[in-house]
Amino acid sequence: MEALLFNRIDLYISGDIDIASKIKTLSISRFGAPFEGDVREAVIYRLRTTPSGAVNYPYLVVSENISQPADVLMIRDFNKVKEQLKKKIKKGTGLELTVNPARKMDARSVGKWFNNLSDLYAFCHSSSCQFILSSGARSEYEMISGPCLDAILKTGGIDPQSHWRNMGEWVEERLLRNVSYA
């Protein structure tokens, strides 16, 4: 149970995955997934826009567009959007980097990806935003276990324990803002 001392969250998985069975196996407490009609336990739903009416599930609004207001902003290449982010980003927004694209990269690009990760973390720290590291998994084989996420964070110079603590607090605070009862 050592791996579950802090609550890890993988905010971006998609596809046909049995989430309930993965919580213990992968040592991840909560997952984020696109809303596909059914409400599942331990899942935070990723929506493109704020729902017009009340809903009975936890959600976060996710966008790739810096100008659009969202809880989570997906970042593909931090260096390309850094200047724009400096001008437009709102305090408290989550900036999300996914691991999945790095699988297809050559070693040099993976090195740059780690550099991006460290830079994004430092930027989040200085601009009061929340750094988010997600798997971006589209199948169960692409999912990433908690210890592996920790290893990636450590390699990027980030302390996993404080990251997961901050992440947990941030998610709870965001979900409370978005709460509505159907």
Next chain:
Amino acid sequence: MSLMLKRRPKRRYLSIKHVGQSRDSVNAIIKRCSELFGSIAVEKAAIRLVQEGEKESIIKCRLEHIENVLVAITLIDPPAVTAGMSGTIKQLRSRGNGLVAAK
């Protein structure tokens, strides 16, 4: 008289779920680890295939290099998932995780 203690390096056993042949996945892990952390690091990590399975296998490596190995597993293509980790193969099998069963 000084007493020299011979200590066997600590190791970790990892159960991994993979697509394709287990041997291919282990080779991919070793290759990725070598690319990212260097050939000396990968030799020191001593990554070995312990038990082959159709979709799930057990590998072992040195504890000091476990982080490099976990990063390499995360960043291989075709992908593989670390489904369990333990200091002994017996404990890894007993935990099961519905994965690799004892042979």
